[in-house]
Amino acid sequence: MTHSDDRHTHNHDHPHGHGDGHDHGHAGHSHAPAVTADNAKRIRLVFILTTLYALIQAVGGWLSGSLALIADSGHMISDSAALLLALIAYQVAARAPDARRTYGFHRVRVLAALANGATLLLLVVWIVWEAIARFREPVEVLAGPMLVVASIGLLVNIAGALILNAGNKGDSNLRGALLHVMGDLLGSVGAIAAAIGIMFTGWTVLDPILSVVVALLVVRSAWRLIAESIQVLLQATPAGIDARQAEQALTELPGVAEAGHFHAWTLTDDASVATVHVTPAAGADSLRLPAVVGDYLRERYGLAHITVQVDPPGSLQQH
Template identity: 70%
Template sequence: MTASNARRIQWVFIMTLAYAAVQVVGGWLSGSLALIADAGHMLSDAAALLLALVAYRIAARAPDKQRTYGFHRVRVLAALANGASLLLLVAWIAWEAVQRFREPTEVLAGPMLGVAVVGLIINLAGAWVLMRGHQGDGNLRGALLHVVGDLLGSIGAIAAAIGILYTGWTVLDPILSVLVSVLVVRSAWSLVSDSLLILLQAVPRGLDVEGVQADIAGLPEIAEVGHFHAWTLTDDRVVATVHVTPAPGTDPLALPARVARQLREKHAIAHATVQVDPPGELQGPHAR
């Protein structure tokens, strides 16, 4: 699955980098902020996609004595960097738009429209390629958000070019640039916040800690349960630790496998470390 996602990102990286060069020239010749902003967006995305590809290669390395969990978090760091770069790009576009409001500049709508249409086609193709990948991968999701942002940028540039052709209002160029940026902010912030939660080892979204403990406590082999902790190792792998006490007559050596299977099958926790404690060792709301 990871290798397939990496190949998809590689193809989109090549398309993005090639079109970014076209947009830089087209934006400079036409004087369009919408195209220049989108060109900067594309160049930023090309760098982000390259970072994602590097992250896949590093994450595939085997664990070692210093990093016993392996290098999976590199993918999370790449997703965080992608989201942060989008937020910085939005800030830059907003700043440039303010300058254009103060000092309007001439925009050649014809060349601007042509370049924007080509960009729309390329971004649609890139989004289609990435949407066919595994969306549980935060690295791929970050790449897709960048491409969607580029897609919105192309739509904004087309709308601005058509508006300028028919009305001559060059102010449409910075206005639509800002509107596109606003649309990108929400997705970028979601990517950043999700990555930060993983790095802070927060409880995975949708996992009810008290509900999981109650479920374990309901097993007939369990007398007590406590000290349950769960976190996300990478975007699609949840791990947990928990302490349990065996019910009378239960083989303590059978409990780790039993509890781990329950967590895996009912709560999608891929790996669980289960510690068996003597009776009376645990105190909590689920002690029986």
């Protein structure tokens, strides 16, 4: 039985003689969701703010002789690099699909999110390493200049966090950038607290203690970002979708006798795709099955692109 259904804006059927049916919830054949230009603009603005503050912090650390501020300026520079990577990812993702990469280049955004998470973990390792060194050999910190520069950093990071938080948080690339800024924000709070504590007590050990606390707060979010990115790259079934339950539910639809070989995966952030095989029930119009199955899967699981293959009756029981 060879037939298929391509449903576009006007919901019409086209037999192609190959047994596959494509059910789209949008017009046209593009499988790639649009790059969010607003998110790119937000990351670009935060990149500029972060880079400028990193330079200010480096100069402030050099003038005050504060190694803590100089070290944190390196932290900010690494975050600027991560934000720049995110911007590059948006530019690449905006490229149109071609004959070899029919899904487009949106997976670059997932790779960038993975890189962001990895750099966050490396940053955590560096912070802990530096903290251990300062426990062993305390470094003099000039609390006054440290407080001034850290307060400026807090304002910059709050502004950056608000800018990014107002964007589309379904975008893993933006979420990665937001995590970096939140790490900076927590670092600024810790630096302010350490500066005030050192001013009143003279305990320079407060600086590495608070650095470790910040590192522990960052590592959980970074690991989650890495885990989610790896799941997407491994084409794991999206959260909330159980393949066996989906197949069982499809057999209860009008005209569907069997369902099997269901596969679903995340294309990027806000778009998931799926393929499934079904067989028609006795007397059912097999040309209509792709539309029926596609409508159900899209409404039930929010899938963006669905390919339905209609096989001869009883063929799925042989697998």
